[in-house]
Amino acid sequence: MSANDPKRTLHELTSPSVENRIRCTEKWYRKAAEQGVADAQNDLGFMYENGQGVPQDYAEAVGWFRKAAEQGYANAQYNLGNMYRNGHGVERTSSEGLLNVQF
Numbered sequence: 001m002s003a004n005d006p007k008r009t010l011h012e013l014t015s016p017s018v019e020n021r022i023r024c025t026e027k028w029y030r031k032a033a034e035q036g037v038a039d040a041q042n043d044l045g046f047m048y049e050n051g052q053g054v055p056q057d058y059a060e061a062v063g064w065f066r067k068a069a070e071q072g073y074a075n076a077q078y079n080l081g082n083m084y085r086n087g088h089g090v091e092r093t094s095s096e097g098l099l100n101v102q103f
Helices: 006-014 016-034 038-050 058-069 074-086
Strands: none
Touching: 016 038, 038 058, 038 074, 058 074
């Protein structure tokens, strides 16, 4: 297969080594997130929201986004707002209601 072959790219993305790297990434994000690192909390939330390296779990994603958002992490505040807007892991809230969310 050539370097530009889509089948090669698909194979690389689904190979066990990639899965192992994702699991390893989740492990280190979790360690940092549990120590209060907002960036890691947001990234772990993203992994749960999208089912990357962990089972998809919107409620778990909301929990990690909230922890980072409470520290003033803007990306997490945005991600948490999207979860409320879409009703993923929480009751759907209008954009007007989001203006009153306290961090």
